[in-house]
Amino acid sequence: MRFDLTDLKLFLRVLETGSITAGAAHAHLALASASARIRGMEDALGVPLLQRSRRGVEATAAGRTLLHHARLITQQMEKMRADLGEYASGLxxxxxxxxxxxxxxxxxxxxxxxxxxxxxxxxxxxxxxxxxxxxxxxxxxxxxxxxxxxxxxxxxxxxxxxxxxxxxxxxxxxxxxxxxxxxxxxxxxxxxxxxxxxxxxxxxxxxxxxxxxxxxxxxxxxxxxxxxxxxxxxxxxxxxxxxxxxxxxxxxxxxxxxxxxxxxxxxxxxxxxxxxxxxxxxxxxxxxxxxxxxxxxxxxxx
Missing domain, CATH: 3.40.190.290 (D-Maltodextrin-Binding Protein; domain 2)
Incomplete structure (x- = not known):
């Protein structure tokens, strides 16, 4: 199971917006690429992460677990950026x-x-x-x-x-x-x-x-x-x-x-x-x- 930061940030954006299309736009990814990444994450885990409907998407039980860990990981990355902000320009x-x-x-x-x-x-x-x-x-x-x-x-x-x-x-x-x-x-x-x-x-x-x-x-x-x-x-x-x-x-x-x-x-x-x-x-x-x-x-x- 290999998820990179782009996968996790995309997953967060999809659930924040309630849409794969909007989530892809927020993550600066093409819709086809975003959809492929979501499918790849689901294939790697062997369970669906999103429940799709006409109103958009919601997290499944497995998706909510991933959401929790994705938030922790991205928050830790943000903390690291803040700590390094004095030493690295542009962060x-x-x-x-x-x-x-x-x-x-x-x-x-x-x-x-x-x-x-x-x-x-x-x-x-x-x-x-x-x-x-x-x-x-x-x-x-x-x-x-x-x-x-x-x-x-x-x-x-x-x-x-x-x-x-x-x-x-x-x-x-x-x-x-x-x-x-x-x-x-x-x-x-x-x-x-x-x-x-x-x-x-x-x-x-x-x-x-x-x-x-x-x-x-x-x-x-x-x-x-x-x-x-x-x-x-x-x-x-x-x-x-x-x-x-x-x-x-x-x-x-x-x-x-x-x-x-x-x-x-x-x-x-x-x-x-x-x-x-x-x-x-x-x-x-x-x-x-x-x-x-x-x-x-x-x-x-x-």
Missing amino acids: KGHIRLLCNTSALTEFLPDALAAFMATHPQVNVDLEERLSSDIVQAMREDLADVGIITDSVDSSGLETRLFCEDRLVLVLGPGHPLGKGLRRNGSLPFAATTEHDFIGLAGDSALQQFLGEQANRLGKRLRYRVRVRSFDAVCRMVASGAGLAVVPESAVLRSRDAANVKVAKLADPWAKRRLLLCMRGYADLPGYARELVDALASFHDTA
């Missing part, structure tokens, strides 16, 4: 970071930019996902560091506070839900589900999360328009096109903050903390630990 560290919508749009840009400015030899692969999916990915060793809300079960993972933020309801000046609403008043999310929403374009983790909350109420949200930023969401709300649920920080920095009415959501899940999570801080490469430290301290200096 770079690589961190896979998963986060939710609020972290990606409201807090990470400044915090991550500050870290990367002082760590030019570190590359960060950043991906937006639901907090529940991030926790699952961390438990399966598919990422180094995650940023999640404290509303999900993170048992078995180490966590540190990244920042605090609240989801709020944003209403136009003449919206019926705003009539009679006192300053700093609150409304339950259930009161919004019969109204038109303004949301983010694409497969936003926040929109998926709000959709799940609506499903629990037996409702389905109606999006009248989807735009590409929270600032644009607030602008559309101010124009009277619909209402929106956004991070409070996004409203505060919006150019249309004075033109909208903000109400707190009475639901417990709206008030949340964003947490850094990892399988084990001590097991991370040195530069990944430095990223965790930098992000954990950023909310104290911001």
Whole structure:
């Protein structure tokens, strides 16, 4: 049984992306070459490593075992690169970071930019996902560091506070839900589900999360328009096109903050903390630990 580092990295990328095609692209291999390598690994072991379906690929029991060891080996290689970084030019560290919508749009840009400015030899692969999916990915060793809300079960993972933020309801000046609403008043999310929403374009983790909350109420949200930023969401709300649920920080920095009415959501899940999570801080490469430290301290200096 002979697996080289290219095989192991390919296997990791395939399971991270859920697709042999996407995994091959991330590993910079042709699809035919990637497929041949996966078949060769399965032939060498005599068992299937991947379960293939229309939705993509998942690891079999043997595949999960290989995944665990592949992560350990590649992490050890990353640690070696970090230790040798002072002596060998051109060697770079690589961190896979998963986060939710609020972290990606409201807090990470400044915090991550500050870290990367002082760590030019570190590359960060950043991906937006639901907090529940991030926790699952961390438990399966598919990422180094995650940023999640404290509303999900993170048992078995180490966590540190990244920042605090609240989801709020944003209403136009003449919206019926705003009539009679006192300053700093609150409304339950259930009161919004019969109204038109303004949301983010694409497969936003926040929109998926709000959709799940609506499903629990037996409702389905109606999006009248989807735009590409929270600032644009607030602008559309101010124009009277619909209402929106956004991070409070996004409203505060919006150019249309004075033109909208903000109400707190009475639901417990709206008030949340964003947490850094990892399988084990001590097991991370040195530069990944430095990223965790930098992000954990950023909310104290911001």
